[in-house]
Amino acid sequence: MSRSYRYRVVDVFTANPLEGNPLAVFPDASEIDDATMQRIARELNLSETTFVLPATRPDCDARVRIFTPRFEMAFAGHPTVGTAFVLLDEGIVPRDGTRFTLEEKIGPVPIRLELEGGHEGRPYARDENRPMIWLRTPPIRSGPTFDRAACARLVGLDPADALDIQPQVYSAGNPNVFIPVRDKAGVDRAAVPDLRALAELKAGFAEALCVFVFTPTPEGAYSRMFAPEHGVFEDPATGSATGPLAAFMMQNGLVSSAAGARFVSEQGTKMGRRSLLHVRVWGESGADGIDVGGFVTPVIEAKLRI
Secondary structure (H helix, E strand, O other), X not given: OOOEEEEEEEEEXXXXXXXXXXXXEEOOOOOOOHHHHHHHHHHHOOOOEEEEXXXXXXXXXXXXXXXXXXXXXXXXXXXXXXXXXXXXXXXXXXXXXXXXXXXXXXXXXXXXXXXXXXXXXXXXXXXXXXXXXXXXXXXXXXXEEOOHHHHHHHOOOOHHHEOOOOOEEXXXXXXXXXXXXXXXXXXXXXXXXXXXXXXXXXXXXXXXXXXXXXXXXXXXXXXXXXXXXXXXXXXOOOHHXXXXXXXXXXXXXXXXXXXXXXXXXXXXXXXXXXXXXXXXEOOHHHOOOEEEEEOEEEEEEEEEEO
16 A cells, blocks of 8 residues: 655755755655665655654754665755754744754754844744754864875866865765865866776775865855765755865865854856855864854655655
């Protein structure tokens, strides 16, 4: 006998429908088993699909499982922000609060709401207030560096297109190699890495590696992210990479490292899904944390019958 499961699709890191990064959210996944979750994610074929379950930790308000079309992830940014919006919008977490915590495989992920105008003390009212939803990036670790010219060639660029900064892996759960280039035109010319070439570049690095190409801008950064090893050729908005991007940029003097610094990473524009990912730095060089936030726009309410 078939069953129906309600889900929603939201566009994340945008205030405009059909931009940003789409996400499917199943707000009540208590009766969906692990294998079916993976099959649903493959069926919907978005960069990620999330499934909401009751929290198993007393310090968390809901449990979120995140699947790409190929496998489950410990943490991802746009699924966290998008799911937080759905939980808030449906009243699964209290609308009169401005903070709550999601349980993910990586651990508790704190969520903070900032309403239009910067107000953090006013409760959310559905269809009245559009909250900017902020997540606290999990602990960021740095990894190996790679040859600048080899990284440029990996994404189809000439070594002269690259900034004189050595690309390096930074991770908040999903490792990215950050490749800084000279201008937006270079970012736009970048191509999806060949899997064989990527394997040769990262020889000895066992984890799946995302490739993040960016250039510094007056606003912060102009970015693209390729993840062929995750089954995602290009991602319109990558919240899990944006905290590490901030750390990499601060480490290399490409953006202010002062406490309270804010900037924006524009991503997805080349693929027609412009996304704006906001960053706020707490403490000098992010010593007290790095928050990543953005708006969410609901676009679809549907049922899946299986």
